[in-house]
Amino acid sequence: MANKSNNSPLVKKKTMRPVTKQNLITYVMVIAVFTLFQTLSATGNLKYAHKALLVPVCTSIIMAVSLNLVVGVLGELSLGHAGFMCVGAYAGSFFSVLTEDVITVSWLRFILAFVIAAVCASVAGILIGIPVLRLKGDYLAIVTLAFGEIIKTIVNALYIGKDADGFHVTLDSTKLNIAADGQIILKGPQGITGTPKDSNFVVGFILIMITLFIVTNLMDSRTGRAIMSIRDNRIAAESVGIDITKYKLMVFTISAALAGCAGVLYSHNISTLTATTSNFGYNMSILVLVYVVLGGLGNIRGSIISATILYALPELLRGFSEYRMLIYAIILIVMMIVNNGTYFVKIKEKIFYNFSSKIKKDKKEVI
Amino acid sequence: MALLEVKNLGITFGGLKAVDNFNLTLEKGALYGLIGPNGAGKTTVFNLLTGVYKPTSGTFMLDGKEMKGKKPAEINKAGIARTFQNIRLFKNLSVLDNVKVGLHNQMKYSTVAGIFRLPGFFKTEKKMTEKALELLKVFGLDEHADTLASNLPYGKQRKLEIARAIATNPKLLLLDEPAAGMNPNETNELMETIRFVRDHFDLTVLVIEHDMSLVSGICEEITVLNFGTELAKGKTDEVLKNPEVVKAYLGQ
Amino acid sequence: MKFLSQLISGISLGSIYSLIALGYTMVYGIAKMLNFAHGDVIMIGAFVIYTLCVTAGLPTIICVLIAIVFCTLLGVTIERFAYKPLRQATSLAVLITAIGVSYLLQNVALLIFGSDTKSFTSVVTIDPISFAGGELVISGETIVTIIVSVIIMIALVIFVNKSKPGKAMLAVSEDKGAAQLMGINVNGTIALTFAIGSALAAIAGALLCSTYPALSPYTGAMPGIKAFVAAVLGGIGSIPGAMIGGIVLGVIENLSKGYISSQLSDAIVFAVLIVVLLVRPTGIMGKKINEKV
Numbered sequence: 001m002a003n004k005s006n007n008s009p010l011v012k013k014k015t016m017r018p019v020t021k022q023n024l025i026t027y028v029m030v031i032a033v034f035t036l037f038q039t040l041s042a043t044g045n046l047k048y049a050h051k052a053l054l055v056p057v058c059t060s061i062i063m064a065v066s067l068n069l070v071v072g073v074l075g076e077l078s079l080g081h082a083g084f085m086c087v088g089a090y091a092g093s094f095f096s097v098l099t100e101d102v103i104t105v106s107w108l109r110f111i112l113a114f115v116i117a118a119v120c121a122s123v124a125g126i127l128i129g130i131p132v133l134r135l136k137g138d139y140l141a142i143v144t145l146a147f148g149e150i151i152k153t154i155v156n157a158l159y160i161g162k163d164a165d166g167f168h169v170t171l172d173s174t175k176l177n178i179a180a181d182g183q184i185i186l187k188g189p190q191g192i193t194g195t196p197k198d199s200n201f202v203v204g205f206i207l208i209m210i211t212l213f214i215v216t217n218l219m220d221s222r223t224g225r226a227i228m229s230i231r232d233n234r235i236a237a238e239s240v241g242i243d244i245t246k247y248k249l250m251v252f253t254i255s256a257a258l259a260g261c262a263g264v265l266y267s268h269n270i271s272t273l274t275a276t277t278s279n280f281g282y283n284m285s286i287l288v289l290v291y292v293v294l295g296g297l298g299n300i301r302g303s304i305i306s307a308t309i310l311y312a313l314p315e316l317l318r319g320f321s322e323y324r325m326l327i328y329a330i331i332l333i334v335m336m337i338v339n340n341g342t343y344f345v346k347i348k349e350k351i352f353y354n355f356s357s358k359i360k361k362d363k364k365e366v367i
Numbered sequence: 368m369a370l371l372e373v374k375n376l377g378i379t380f381g382g383l384k385a386v387d388n389f390n391l392t393l394e395k396g397a398l399y400g401l402i403g404p405n406g407a408g409k410t411t412v413f414n415l416l417t418g419v420y421k422p423t424s425g426t427f428m429l430d431g432k433e434m435k436g437k438k439p440a441e442i443n444k445a446g447i448a449r450t451f452q453n454i455r456l457f458k459n460l461s462v463l464d465n466v467k468v469g470l471h472n473q474m475k476y477s478t479v480a481g482i483f484r485l486p487g488f489f490k491t492e493k494k495m496t497e498k499a500l501e502l503l504k505v506f507g508l509d510e511h512a513d514t515l516a517s518n519l520p521y522g523k524q525r526k527l528e529i530a531r532a533i534a535t536n537p538k539l540l541l542l543d544e545p546a547a548g549m550n551p552n553e554t555n556e557l558m559e560t561i562r563f564v565r566d567h568f569d570l571t572v573l574v575i576e577h578d579m580s581l582v583s584g585i586c587e588e589i590t591v592l593n594f595g596t597e598l599a600k601g602k603t604d605e606v607l608k609n610p611e612v613v614k615a616y617l618g619q
Numbered sequence: 620m621k622f623l624s625q626l627i628s629g630i631s632l633g634s635i636y637s638l639i640a641l642g643y644t645m646v647y648g649i650a651k652m653l654n655f656a657h658g659d660v661i662m663i664g665a666f667v668i669y670t671l672c673v674t675a676g677l678p679t680i681i682c683v684l685i686a687i688v689f690c691t692l693l694g695v696t697i698e699r700f701a702y703k704p705l706r707q708a709t710s711l712a713v714l715i716t717a718i719g720v721s722y723l724l725q726n727v728a729l730l731i732f733g734s735d736t737k738s739f740t741s742v743v744t745i746d747p748i749s750f751a752g753g754e755l756v757i758s759g760e761t762i763v764t765i766i767v768s769v770i771i772m773i774a775l776v777i778f779v780n781k782s783k784p785g786k787a788m789l790a791v792s793e794d795k796g797a798a799q800l801m802g803i804n805v806n807g808t809i810a811l812t813f814a815i816g817s818a819l820a821a822i823a824g825a826l827l828c829s830t831y832p833a834l835s836p837y838t839g840a841m842p843g844i845k846a847f848v849a850a851v852l853g854g855i856g857s858i859p860g861a862m863i864g865g866i867v868l869g870v871i872e873n874l875s876k877g878y879i880s881s882q883l884s885d886a887i888v889f890a891v892l893i894v895v896l897l898v899r900p901t902g903i904m905g906k907k908i909n910e911k912v
Contacts, residue, residue, distance in 0.1 A: 018513075077711065083684035131893060134900050138653055138710075142851045143896055145844070146889035151472035169428065171880065221481030221488065222471060222495075229457045234457035239417060240535050241472045264564045282844065286655075288720055293715045298459075322730060329722035333701055336719060340712035341704035363509055 006273075023216045026301040030212065033204045033308075041201065049315070055269045058204025059085075059262045059272045060206070062211050063301055064291040065308035066258035069215055071289065072298035074251040075231030077141040081259055082284035083148030086275055088117035088260025089267035090155050090186070093195040096268065097185050098162065100196055110198040114207075114264050121260025122253045124151065128298060131251035132246055140217050145282050160186040191274035192267075199269035207265055211258050216300055218254070227251055228298075250329045295336060368431055369541055370571050376415055376425035377595075386595045388424070393539070393571055397535040398561070400586030400603065400608045403574045404615055408595040409575045410452055413541050416573075417449050420443040426507045429539065444472055448537035450528040452544050452575075458517035462508055462527055466517050469534025474498070499534065504559060505567070506530045522553050526560070533568055540564075542574040546581045558584050583607060591615065620754045625877040626870060631761040631830065632762060633869020634768035638823040639846030640853065641775065641863035642816030648792040648856035649812045655717040656697060658666065658843015660725035663826035664690045665834050666728055669739055679742045679846075687821040694817025695810050703806070714883065721840075728836035729855050741829040760830045771819065772862050779858060784811055848892050854905025863903055867891075 014300040103109040161184025229237040295302030317324035371393040386408040414420045418439040476487040503509040506526040591598040671682040745759030779785035790798040853864025875887040
């Protein structure tokens with residue numbers, strides 16, 4: 001008994017906890033990959049087409065990690081994550097275009113754009129969080145999908161201009177009534193043009209590190225345990241006094257804010273921001289969900305790896321040009337069946353059992 | 368004043384009276400049993416007392432405070448903790464973290480302190496770990512602290528559930544069939560543990576159990592439920608001899 | 620008159636949504652999965668008709684029948700190879716696989732037919748009928764869509780409630796394990812459900828592209844999503860729910876297009892869904908499920 005208690009965390013205070021170690025590996029991995037590509041890019045060893053992928057990959061990673069907080073950590077299925085990105089992208093771009101002449105220090109303006117986008121996206125997160133409290137499973141999934149589509153449709157119909165009288169907001173372009181010296185910032189389906197191109201790989205990297213810091217520390221804290229307890233067993237969590245409403249809303253808010261920041265990164269990397277099915281529609285939300293599921297639910301490092309590979313994969317398959325999305329689809333289906341199919345799971349268990357039966361025998365004593 | 372005062376509690380599911388006119392008074396420190404055949408409404412009583420179901424009639428008070436209509440989390444904060452018949456652990460969390468979730472409202476620091484690793488985080492986490500390990504030790508689970516809850520053997524999962532419930536610092540502990548699936552040795556050990564935690568943590572315990580050796584071994588008094596209504600009530604050995612009770616269990 | 624005309628075309632559009640939603644809801648009821656690829660089966664069905672009519676010049680009715688058979692086989696094949704291996708997997712794994720199948724179908728169509736939009740020739744040859752001296756004109760497509768949908772729905776309700784395989788479907792959706800113990804061929808029943816759903820999708824494809832004659836590999840996606848919304852609105856798993864949900868959705872969509880804003884009509888449709896689910900969390904006809912504690 002005395003020997004065994006050496007294993008308890010209380011005694012091995014000095015050694016690193018497994019969670020901390022895992023998180024550290026993730027940080028090191030991200031830093032290493034960043035350094036590699038930054039060097040390649042700086043020394044001119046990266047093709048232009050590949051260089052153009054760097055910021056979008058960062059966006060995908062942030063989207064995947066923040067969605068994993070909802071799907072993997074809280075255990076709720078969301079199909080509207082791109083909607084939050086959309087809110088953030090538009091809020092950030094709007095702010096940057098509006099203040100481009102006022103705030104001339106670009107980094108300060110960019111930081112403010114992130115803050116404003118995060119706030120706007122988290123308000124959207126709270127709005128969607130309310131139905132979340134009443135709905136479960138597939139019903140929740142369809143509501144989040146609907147919510148994302150609503151956001152996309154509204155920004156596509158919205159016109160906002162500014163002149164000496166202040167802001168003019170309308171859904172009908174003929175009724176904007178803007179003075180001749182005014183400026184139309186958001187032009188309905190034409191979106192926002194002229195967003196300063198402030199995003200780059202370094203900003204993307206910093207944003208990934210901030211996201212990682214927030215998400216991993218949150219998971220490894222009192223709040224994170226409460227969230228995961230809701231995922232594992234809602235009724236038991238309530239029975240030990242966990243306030244389900246509070247934590248669900250909190251997760252949706254944080255996740256939305258991070259997605260909003262990803263939106264700013266995205267919108268400050270392109271010249272014309274428009275909302276289409278492929279960037280802010282349910283297609284995008286589903287794509288991000290695929291990253292999360294293939295990377296492993298609740299597995300942050302997995303999300304980063306799968307977002308990187310799966311985003312880059314179709315681009316790297318350009319050699320096969322027209323077959324690339326077909327190959328992508330087949331890879332996706334095959335991976336899901338191999339990972340989750342009854343037949344394959346049985347085979348894996350068998351292999352694993354043969355491999356580990358020896359270890360298990362030794363462990364039986366303890367049990 | 369009694370710790371728990373249940374008056375005429377009842378619930379109807381689509382015309383069926385699952386529990387009807389249930390009354391119970393528990394003094395502080397009592398170890399009370401709730402028995403009855405399958406489907407008698409025992410677990411429903413627990414679900415009513417913990418706010419999982421809203422009663423259609425009657426009231427219940429803990430320490431003189433009205434509890435009816437409160438949400439499960441509020442009722443737990445007020446001082447009622449429970450275990451479940453079909454074990455409900457946080458399967459993907461470690462044994463230690465399961466108990467730490469139980470300590471959630473006992474030792475606090477803000478989410479911001481957690482994310483930014485402010486001093487409160489380290490201080491409170493350390494205290495939480497110590498307290499949780501102390502609790503696990505009572506149930507002989509401290510050596511499994513880092514094991515995933517789902518990897519524990521069945522008997523230990525039941526114990527972990529009790530430890531988690533006690534971590535919430537309750538006044539009243541509701542145990543739903545704690546000995547289910549245990550062998551006689553384990554049951555005996557469990558009886559010791561229940562008595563110990565009652566004394567050590569200053570608890571009042573209400574237990575649902577089918578294992579009569581456990582019931583007669585630890586419960587001072589019991590209530591027998593049948594078809595949602597009270598069949599008998601009183602000192603354990605007397606009630607168990609009651610011919611009505613024997614008939615309810617063995618049939619006509 | 621404008622209102623009546625909008626209402627009727629709304630009902631017509633809604634009937635198409637209902638037909639698609641029936642596929643969603645039946646598959647959900649029986650296999651507890653969201654078949655995201657269902658919308659793309661509609662598109663495949665429409666392409667089969669397009670190819671046969673334009674290139675082979677076969678009579679319309681033959682084209683439609685071949686498309687129905689083709690989609691039925693396609694649905695059963697998808698079920699056999701993509702979903703059946705995942706019977707025991709989590710619903711999320713099945714959902715992602717369905718998304719993969721959806722990508723697959725879209726990209727196969729893209730490879731064969733290219734990304735440009737084809738103009739679909741209507742399968743309906745009935746002349747429009749005008750009322751009130753030409754103020755209210757109902758197109759042949761609208762008439763056929765409504766009539767065909769009503770016939771199919773009645774037939775489906777009779778099939779499910781009266782026939783042996785239909786009752787087997789109800790039993791499997793209620794409790795797979797118990798149905799198996801009662802000697803019901805569960806795998807066969809699930810395959811049959813996919814077959815019926817896909818056949819309905821082919822018909823929906825023919826009707827949809829006759830009314831809105833633009834056909835591309837992405838044609839099925841949005842109607843698929845809307846039909847999915849309709850199924851949830853009606854209470855997913857419920858056959859009458861899918862019919863009601865589809866028609867309600869179609870009418871709301873058309874009326875908001877006519878009276879509020881054609882751009883915002885999608886947003887309005889989705890907002891209605893959210894409001895309905897807030898009031899009735901399991902949809903109009905959905906059953907309330909209580910978790911056992």
